[in-house]
Amino acid sequence: MKVNNKLIYLLSFVLLFSIGCEDDTADDPVAYDPAGEYVFPSDIVDGESSVSYTGQVVRNMLHSDLKTLTDLAMSPGHPYITYDLMNMYFDHQDEANMQESYVSADACEKVYTNIATGKNLSGKTNSDNLKGWNINATAAVQAWMQAIADNYAAGVTSGAATVTSPDGLNYSQMINKVLYGAVAYDQAFGYLSNYDETMPDNEAAYSDGKSYTAAEHKWDEAFGYFGARRDFLNEGDVGACVDLTSEHNFGWASYATKRDNDTENIAYRNSVMFKADIFNAFVDGRAIIHNDGTVGDLEPHVSMIRNRWEQLCAANVIHYIHSVKTDMAALDSSATASSTESADYNKHWSEMRGFIVSLQYNLTNLSEADLDAIVTLVGIAPVYPGDAGYSDYEGSLDQVKTTLSTLF
Numbered sequence: 001m002k003v004n005n006k007l008i009y010l011l012s013f014v015l016l017f018s019i020g021c022e023d024d025t026a027d028d029p030v031a032y033d034p035a036g037e038y039v040f041p042s043d044i045v046d047g048e049s050s051v052s053y054t055g056q057v058v059r060n061m062l063h064s065d066l067k068t069l070t071d072l073a074m075s076p077g078h079p080y081i082t083y084d085l086m087n088m089y090f091d092h093q094d095e096a097n098m099q100e101s102y103v104s105a106d107a108c109e110k111v112y113t114n115i116a117t118g119k120n121l122s123g124k125t126n127s128d129n130l131k132g133w134n135i136n137a138t139a140a141v142q143a144w145m146q147a148i149a150d151n152y153a154a155g156v157t158s159g160a161a162t163v164t165s166p167d168g169l170n171y172s173q174m175i176n177k178v179l180y181g182a183v184a185y186d187q188a189f190g191y192l193s194n195y196d197e198t199m200p201d202n203e204a205a206y207s208d209g210k211s212y213t214a215a216e217h218k219w220d221e222a223f224g225y226f227g228a229r230r231d232f233l234n235e236g237d238v239g240a241c242v243d244l245t246s247e248h249n250f251g252w253a254s255y256a257t258k259r260d261n262d263t264e265n266i267a268y269r270n271s272v273m274f275k276a277d278i279f280n281a282f283v284d285g286r287a288i289i290h291n292d293g294t295v296g297d298l299e300p301h302v303s304m305i306r307n308r309w310e311q312l313c314a315a316n317v318i319h320y321i322h323s324v325k326t327d328m329a330a331l332d333s334s335a336t337a338s339s340t341e342s343a344d345y346n347k348h349w350s351e352m353r354g355f356i357v358s359l360q361y362n363l364t365n366l367s368e369a370d371l372d373a374i375v376t377l378v379g380i381a382p383v384y385p386g387d388a389g390y391s392d393y394e395g396s397l398d399q400v401k402t403t404l405s406t407l408f
């Protein structure tokens with residue numbers, strides 16, 4: 001029988017093409033699915049995680065411990081509260097060999113340097129002047145710590161007066177809220193800017209011995225400043241101790257939960273929820289990086305984080321506007337900054353004002369002009385019934401809420 005050489009050639013070509021296609025399909029990697037948690041294995045070191053943000057964890061710990069310490073100044077029996085002690089948390093140095101004191105009694109590891117070395121708050125604090133004050137955040141925080149120490153040294157060792165300025169500023173709240181903006185908020189958005197145009201290197205180890213790439217690590221660092229547990233939306237049980245690097249919610253993540261749980265005065269939000277939107281955007285974005293996606297793939301997730309986080313900051317301001325207005329309604333006509341009945345008002349006003357400062361570090365949708373107008377309306381200290389402008393102040397706060405509501 002005569003064989004058709006052309007037919008044999010054609011069949012051979014089809015067979016080789018089919019085998020080649022099968023090989024290509026077999027070599028295609030299966031996209032990694034984190035199943036709703038911030039958990040990603042390393043493609044560089046087998047068996048290790050590629051997630052790392054221990055420096056951010058230490059700064060979150062320092063921030064939390066500093067807040068507890070400045071609040072302790074209001075309780076009697078704490079004569080050790082000095083400027084130097086408070087500054088040890090703000091300008092932390094490894095040689096002090098300090099450990100966290102107030103974050104979690106059940107922490108697996110309490111010594112800061114056993115989690116990460118060379119970390120402090122002062123070195124990551126934005127240097128821009130605070131709107132309304134002609135000083136930057138570092139100078140303001142250190143001045144407010146010194147004022148607490150001076151009050152203590154002068155014998156004011158208990159009650160709100162210990163942390164309150166003559167014009168009603170609650171130093172403890174201002175320190176805490178300003179640092180949320182000047183450190184975590186500012187730093188996180190800085191890391192996210194790495195993905196605006198080109199993807200950081202996503203092939204080589206970030207440095208010798210590391211199990212992650214630059215693209216993975218910079219994203220992790222932004223997530224670390226958000227402060228969420230890695231199973232934030234479905235928190236499981238912890239073991240005999242709490243791993244502060246993965247099983248504890250700090251700062252902004254805690255506020256996302258608080259604002260989601262608000263049930264009153266939230267019509268302005270148009271049903272926006274913070275916790276799931278921000279966390280899922282971080283998880284989904286990290287999965288794109290892990291699966292070798294592009295900055296174009298990342299863009300909607302970066303945008304979601306920026307929008308929701310700015311909205312969360314604005315929602316905190318609005319939340320405390322409501323508290324301030326409630327406090328004002330309860331003030332006696334003779335109330336002043338030093339009146340005992342003004343303590344809650346001073347506290348809530350300072351929380352509101354501190355988050356207004358935080359907004360300045362990342363203006364995503366809020367304009368500079370709008371923020372300047374807000375600062376003018378609110379001022380730099382609470383107003384009291386005997387002050388000029390007090391009768392109009394609630395109206396000013398309503399204008400601030402109206403402006404911030406446009407973000408939603």
